[in-house]
Amino acid sequence: MKLNDTVIRKFRVAKVFKENSDKINSIDFYANGETLISSSDDESIVIYDCQNGTPKRTLNSKKYGVDLIRYTHTVTTVLHCSTKVDDTIRYLSLHDNKYIRYFSGHTKKVVTLCMSPIDDKFLSGSLDKTIRLWDLRSQNCQGLMHLLGRPVAAFDPEGLIFAAGINSESVKLYDLRSFDKGPFTTFKLNQDKDCDWTGMKFSPDGKLILISTNAQVIRLIDAFHGSPLHTFTGHTNNKGIPLEASFSPDSKFVFSGSTDGKIYCWSTETGSKVAMLSADHPGPVQCVQFNPKYMMLATACTNMAFWLPYVDE
Template sequence: MDHQCDKSAFPRVTTMILEVHADEVWNIAWSHNGEYLASASKDKTAIIWRIGSESEPSMRECAPELILRDHPYSVGCVAWSRDDAILLTSADHLIKMWDARSGICLRTLDAHSETVSALTWLPDGSGFISGGLDRKIILWDAEGKQRDSWGITAMRVTDLAVSPDFSRLVSVGMDYVAPTPPAHEFEHGHGRDTSPPISGSGNGASIANVPRSPENWMIIYDLASKQMESSIRLDGELTSIKISDDSRYALFNRSPDEIHLWDLAAGQLVRKLTGQRQEHNVIRSCFGGIDGNFIVSGSEDGNVYVWHRDSGSLLEVLSGHGEGSVNSVAWNPRNERMFASCSDDNTIRIWEVPPTDAFELSSGRADYSQLEPSGKGKGKVNQQWDGA
């Protein structure tokens, strides 16, 4: 089987729908052993789901193992430690460290002053890095103590990632534009306009106090020295960054409707992928498949989009989620035939490759009409396959 481009190798059928969250689900992350899935929601909870290990999807069960409720705000990020013992969550400016087995909150970190938009563990498990809209990038040890910092950077960080080979930190975001104080503050000497002057609006009315639009950047740092290797200015807000397992490629979402594949070694854009929408919300994408040859992304139209990495071909548009955005997708690190997606419809979907006798291929497309989930339940759905 040519797993690099054959649609039949892609997990494109929903086998389970997870329904416990009471509001939009914003982010998901698999444990490194592939047995658990963490989800972050607008309902101020994070859930650790146990994913059944049965070989037949029709027999697989999922259940909420732990519901982590002690968040004062909506939960935006989740990140597993390398040994899966600790789960990090972020809620506004706070970071919480949880014992992933007991559900006990080990520590709450409040070094950020604005929303924490990114959490990622170091490849060796010795600590983790956080990034926020306060322009801070902080390095923590595995106990939650600050080890180092990039200080106040020039960019409001929307996401960041560390390359698996431990060489680079890649961050995306927008530069900081200081708010312009009202005119009366200038008159009384309480403020200073730091934005560049704007001559006029064209109709004679002054717009000198209108701030400029922020510019969007991808910045690559040498991880050991913390020195900037390169910075690339890009049009459109950047909302997600993933690095391939071989540390060569960076994948980021760019509004309103593109995903960019960047060659980190060559320092150049490889290709643009189009089709999905992301005009208003944070949408996340990922690599997937045996060799990372699939690229998967959510979209504001409620669908999941699938491309072939090396050709850029759009392979599938997967429907099933309800109204609203599909916010994040995550590929199971131990099962190349499974990924998950989460949505504004309050649910998480598990997608798998169907049994070969459960569908027919016609001109490269599958007949999904008889593969709908047989029912919905709180925390688990058993998929009954025809012919299984």
């Protein structure tokens, strides 16, 4: 089964989970698509089995809170940010619910966290106007960049370069092997006056960069030339929250949540809206991701919803 406009319009909520008492602030699929992990403002981490459609287990992080949860390259360990005590990034073993390492350095809330697709490096960006490069094996920061504004960052699918979005107006591309020499290219975009960039992702094929904001606009640019390709609109964001937008695994579609509880989908080729999918989300849908291996979409407000294409008999 291949993703196309018709298949996307047939997506329906197959299962709703009500494991959380407060909003789910981030989700992440493991690379093989078999499990999904979520972090919530209720200070819990929930692991879901995507094949059986069941919650596997719940861990609590009452002491530090939990935000921006990310799988590493093993299904038993994750990184997450904190919502209280301090702005340390924590490396957690899910197997025994113990911390392996702490990554200290940021002095304000961490707003972007991404794992390298190929090795143990990861990037973090904070409201302290810095981006830091780390390695899971060392608590010491491997690299530090001072910026002029709020950062967003992302690795390309090959893990050789990363993009940093600065001040909601420019995208800088860095080579990981020599990033201390500065960016090898900079794309200047029209500044979004009414909103901040809150998320950045490379498409799975590496050709596109998606920039999500805390307003009713999502931008798509060419990853090689920085030229603006499409601006996706139509969803609502009247609360100024960082709604996540994500690619389908074939890079042909973009999905986003909305404060009206619906899911919107656009074509990356034409820029046109493909579908508006209705769910029973009672609150703003902050998290939206497509499973990397299976024909399944996950969306979250306080509830977690798993979507599958409804096939006519």
